[in-house]
Amino acid sequence: MMKNSDWFSSKDYAGEKTFLLWSSLTNTIPTLFWFLLYILKDEFIFEKVFNEINEHFPKEFFDNIQHISFNDNILHDKLICCIYLESIINESLRLYSNSMIMRKSIKNFEFTLHDKRKIFIKKNSLLRYILILLKMIQTILLLQINLFLIDL
Incomplete structure (x- = not known):
């Protein structure tokens, strides 16, 4: 936007920044x-995540950050190793995010709408949906979408 500032007014620029702030x-x-709630309410989950964080981010790691030229790749590589942490974040997003997400179907399936029309979805089709809508059609998909499930 700044590269083409002659195309955008100050109002456009402010609107875009407000949108980015609001959406984040x-x-x-x-x-x-919700992430913290699920970690703190279940001792088993808390212990798994706590141990994982301590394993990949020991106290010494943070003590040495000031003394080394910190590289984002180091942090990225360590975060990738935190599979339980990632699972809880993904599950929290699945349950409580308002955003649209995309998934690939793992098998062929069909369902019937209220007016008797049928929708066919082929295996490996890309599906886009808003999570709040998924909660409304949970009986169609036969999912326990309100159940917090992590990969432990």
């Missing part, structure tokens, strides 16, 4: 809340 806060804060 819309999902980040609620997801963080």
Whole structure:
């Protein structure tokens, strides 16, 4: 936007920045809340995540950050190893995010709409949906979408 500032007014620029701020806060804060709730309410999950974080991010790692030229790749590589942490974040997003997500179907399936029309989905089709809508059609998909499930 700044490269083509002659195309955009100050109002356009402010609107875009407000949109970015709002969209980040819309999902980040609620997801963080639910993420912490699920970790703290279940001792087994808490222990798994706590041990995983301590294994990949020991105290010495943070003590040495000031003394080394910190590389984002180091942090990225360590975060990739935190599979339980990632699972909880993904599950929190699945349950409480308002965003649209995309998934690939793992098999052929069909379902009937209220007016008797049938929808056919082929294996490996890309599906886009808003999570709040998925909660409304959980009986069609036969999922326990309100159940917090992590890969432990």
